[in-house]
Amino acid sequence: MYAVLALCWLLVFFDGLDVTVYGAVMPYMLDDTAFGLDAAAAGRIGSWTTFGMLIGALAAGTITDWIGRRTVLVWCVLLFSAGSGVCALAGDPLPFGAGRFLAGLGLGGLMPICLTVVAEFAPPRRMALATGVLMTAYHAGGMAATGLGLALAPDHGWRWPFAAGVLPAIIAVPLLLRHLPESPGVLYARGRFEQARLTAERYGLPAPSAADAPAAGASGRLRAVRDLVAPGRALATLLLWAASFCGLLLVYGISTWLPQLMRSAGYGLSTSVALLMVINAGGIVGMPVAGRVADRFGAVRVATCWFLLTAAGLALLATGPSLALTYAVVAFTGIWLFSASTMVYAVAGRFYPAADRAAGLGWVTGVGRLGAVVSPMLGGALVARGLGSGGFLVFALGGVLGAVTVLLVPVVAAARTRTDAGRAAGGEPGDAAGAGREPNSRAETTSPGRTR
Template sequence: MLPEFFTRRAPSSAKVATLVVSLCWLLVFFDGLDLFVYGAVLPDMLGDPEFGMSASSAGDVGSVATFGMLLGALSAGMATDRIGRKRVLLLCCIVFSVASGLCGIAPDVITFGAARLIAGIGLGGLLPTAIALVAEYAPAGRRNLLIGVLMTAHHAGGIAASTLGIWLLEDFGWRTVFLIGVLPLFIAAPLVARFMPESLAFLMSKGRTAAAERLSQQYGLPLPAPEESRDGAPRRASLAQLFSRDRWRVTTLFWLTSFAGLLLVYGVSTWLPSLMRSEGYNLGSALAFLLVINGGGIVGMFVAGRIADRFGPVRVATIWFALTAASVYSLGAHLPLAATYVLVFAAGVFLFSAQTMVYAAVAHVYPTSSRATAIGWTTGIGRFGAVFGPWMGGQLFATGNQGWGFGIFALSAVFATATLLALSLVAKNRQDAQKHGAATREPSLAGG
């Protein structure tokens, strides 16, 4: 359970915030396990002559899975703003759990790719929905930290995936690891169905006052005023709100940043063990690097979340992406093993939390009526980068140019740094317009 000191509020508010973050953490843990398991078992799959997977088809399968995540993120974001956070979380959990089992029994690469596409739809829809719900229950001044805490689950799942690979691959094969991915159907889904509360702000924004009042009485929470929950926005399509007034510039820059960030995240997550093997490390060390980079990711979430609550998620993400570029590029140098572990850990600290702070900024900027849609489309558009990253890695290996891999991935971090700098400039111009009398009801990009 999440310690209540993270919430720093009255006991009733702390109780429900702890409940929401804990249940979402469990869901995202299994999400991360299912996502990272492909990269963890990929070297063993490539070495399975009966399965017949090539480096090129491995990249294609990785891209198919992330394309499914794109579809899941885009559709779940809008569905969540219409039917509620809880229902979408449950549906996504069921979809990716069943699909993981199908991966474990797939007879060929085509069937396996189809199952990964279905799993991707569930995985892609779950994360933006969980972020939106946590953002709405997070106490003031703790939103970025709690989103960071939530995202530690993703990397705990990555650590579990690499650990399972180390323990099970040699004796039981890669299929066993995918079959373990069915567990959320029997563990997480029942807990969410029984205990997860719906968003109070969502219920009020949809006019479901009676349901909101019951939930408010159950947890001793104040009801948000209808005008607060709708953030003063007219009842129009939540997607259209992303481009209202001058918000289109912010939306576009968030999308570009997410494209570059997820290209980097999924490209490195999928191909890190194989890239490190191409540098001369053995399979055990290559899988250990995946474990270490996710350990760095967990540390980075706590550090970035705390700093972002003070200085703003955009500033932190900008610096973090610049440091990611330097650390990922440096992985191409064959250093002593101990130094390489330190460098991989440092890359994890900056790599994953940089993208998470982009999500935190989106959760802060957009109102309740379009928040899940904004996060969903930011992650969804970013999935184009996530599709391209694994595919690009496969092409580099297929053409014998894998030595360029870390340099190309580092370039995407440089691009993300540039788009965030542009985003900061847009925010500054809007603040200057406010000072000169141009009124706006948009939240600032700074702060939590």
């Protein structure tokens, strides 16, 4: 388990570095008059990145059961490393935007697969904690990106931090090919039963069975997607998508535009960029804390509270507090902001059964990327209109909506279960948890108690 978590942690570290580097160097790019980038174009390019991430997440979550976790991860790393190289060499905003879109394809596919791999190899009672530990890597990467921006961009130009984004292809790909095990469920689905058994035995996992194996072939991938919106599961899936949308609206909006929002509010350039490092430091602290608390009290409760605390922190920033208080509020907001989004994934990991987990997480993160697509344009519009600190109130509303949607997931699941129980007691057909299907059907939902 620990070796798998370490490999995935490294990948997500590079993910966080590549995503955050754009926000970290954006002030320097906007000041580079020869490059010709303005705030509106910067917002559009940020949205191209996240649109690529949306496509990458949906595609990877759908095909990973087909071609394997490790193969998809290798291609994701190669894609976002190539995109960073294109950005470093771009002569104007158009090829730069193409490079960010290419990087987005790889970045979008990487995250849901890493979440799926960690969920498959983690002990069930430590799934939320393992997810939280994994996501500390994202913020460690974000801090590294900010450090690169501060160290390189002022004296050497904004291109060098993007050039560093080529390193994952050199460092991570050989490690993946040599050390990352394939999912026992995927191996079982391919008919490699003995290898699946040995892999499960090596990592202390239950022996895989047909119920844990994703259905093979293109028809199996389509069935997995249909199962996400099957009767008894559709409304909860839509709520998870909405919660992920709100979470990623906040994550990518703040990660991309925090320095510029702080500059618009009257803070200096160095202070504004440094605050991006502070909020990511808060994310590193908050992830394992949220994971441990969620394993005890339930990921739904933690995600709901953390979304509301994020909204409160952003609303406080809109009041223009003193510099010392600003640093404290940004740090605590980082603790809640990034953990809230991550706990949505923990809720989804518990809600979907093993055979549907990769597709479920892929679509939760993929549809959630619509929030990431909207947020850079939203931030660009707020800065262009000179709203300054008042823009934080707009993002605070996303925190409130995130809290409401994630809180409703177990509510609608429990209501459906009670309805089905009543029908079964009255002898009515149509039990959404398995009427007309075998007991371990792929469409069978996880019990509501598991989505606490």
